[in-house]
Amino acid sequence: MKKIRLYPSGHEVECQQGETVLAALEKAGYALPNNCRAGACGECKIKVRQGEFDQGMVLDMALAPEERDQGFGLMCMAKPLSDLLEIEWGTEDAQPKLFPPxxxxxxxxxxxxxxxxxxxxxxxxxxxxxxxxxxxxxxxxxxxxxxxxxxxxxxxxxxxxxxxxxxxxxxxxxxxxxxxxxxxxxxxxxxxxxxxxGTFIGDPAAETPVLCLAAGTGLAPIMALAEAALSRGYRQPVTVLFSAPTSDDLYDTGRLLLWQAKHRNFKFVRTLTREQGEAPLGRIPAILPEMFPDLSRHSVYAAGSPEFVEACIAAARELGAKEALMHTEGFFEQQSLPETPSADRLL
Ligand code: FES
The missing domain is CATH 2.40.30.10 (Translation factors)
Structure with a gap:
């Protein structure tokens, strides 16, 4: 087993025999920009500080000879040869580069x-x-x-x-x-x-249990994040807690229950705020202490109306969640014409 070390943080990622650096990074939850995944576009170019690697067949226009001389490589094709490969990972470790809009x-x-x-x-x-x-x-x-x-x-x-x-x-x-x-x-x-x-993408380097809190169409980014995490084999427990006024306001439950059936570490829970039925019932901030008495190790993602997000974050903070591990969807505030769905306010 080879190791990839990220400079300057010193975080290490395991790389299986025959695996590319890009694949190993993705498996470990590090988001490295890439496009063709075939050594033709240059998007995954990164500086290798230490260690040997097999670059494989790549195009000169994607990696110029002088860039090779300076130690750059295309990680979609690069396979480590030495036991340790140290690569540069920006100054802020594991912050994915955002794609230009x-x-x-x-x-x-x-x-x-x-x-x-x-x-x-x-x-x-x-x-x-x-x-x-x-x-x-x-x-x-x-x-x-x-x-x-x-x-x-x-x-x-x-x-x-x-x-x-x-x-x-x-x-x-x-x-x-x-x-x-x-x-x-x-x-x-x-x-x-x-x-x-937007930057509601969390910290791809975090290896913590994850709690996602959503109301209304705040479920949308949570679905994208959860789908991505599960498909890259995230191993820590992931819980999606979805709040809706009534059972008629729930949606996407089929897909969430499928993920629950397929992935042992994934759990979906719904709560209803305006209808009686099976527990849990009530607003997320009210039911959170019983469900998650200690959030000090969790990454928390909250998406929905600003009121919902604010109330959830305050509750999570009370339960020990760390500021650096709390992520909120904030695009409602950037609207020139706020269109916060009214039912979301019902929590
Ligand atoms: S992703 Fe295109 S060169 Fe690596």
Whole structure:
């Protein structure tokens, strides 16, 4: 077993025989930008400070000879030869580089699913190059004639090879884009998005139990984060706690229960705030102490309306959660036209 050491943090990652540095980093939860994964684009270029590696066949335009001389390598193809390979990982360890946002990227609506009485999900395929993003990020949905200000929606899935993204759109009273989407947008229509934006991507280096708290369409970024974590084999316990007023407001439970059946470390719990039924019942801040008396080792992710997020974070803090391990979805505050779904306020 070879080791990859990240400089300057000194964190070490194991690399199996025959595995590329990129694959080993991803398995360990480190997000290194990449694109072609075949030594042709140069996105995964990184400086190797110490140790030997087999670079494999890569294109000169992706890695120039002088860059090789300076110690750079393409990690999608590089396989360690020495027992230890030390690579540079920026000054802030394990902070993934954000992809530069793009403007007005064209997508086609390939599916339109009714999720609840007020939420629809749009499945969108890119007309050109896929939009590259980290799970947890959001896009702006633009009106075709720019008559209505754009509105932010989190991407609800981890990235896929075909570039399909899902957006969950709650109809909001007086909300320009949400009403336009609900009333007008059909399968086959084109839609323009800008993005990705946001830093609700957590710390890919954290190796802690994870607690995700969501209400309303705050579930969208949580779905993307959980899907990405499970597909890269995250081993620590992951719990998604979803708050809804009534059982009619719950959605995506099928996928969450499938993950629970497939992954022993994944648990899905729902709570209802306006309906009687099986426990747990009540608002997340109220039920959290009994469910998670000690959050001092947990990473906590909270997404939903600002009031919901604030109340959850305050409760998590009371239970010992560390500031550095608490992540919140904050895009509601960046809206020129706030469209916080009203039902989300019900918690
Ligand atoms: S991802 Fe394209 S060169 Fe490595």
């Amino acid at each position: 793009r403007e007005n990227v064209s997508f086609v609506v390939v599916e339109r699913l009714v999720r609840t009485h007020r939420i629809i999900e749009l499945r969108l395929r890119p007309v050109g190059k896929p939009l590259r993003y980290w799970p947890g990020q959001y896009v702006l949905v633009n009106h075709p004639d720019n008559q209505i200000p754009p509105r932010a929606y989190s991407i609800a899935n981890a990235s896929r090879p075909d570039g399909e993204i899902s957006l969950q759109i709650a109809r909001v009273e007086g909300g320009g884009i949400s009403n336009w989407v609900h009333a007008n947008l059909k399968v086959g229509d084109r839609i323009k998005l800008s993005g990705p934006y």
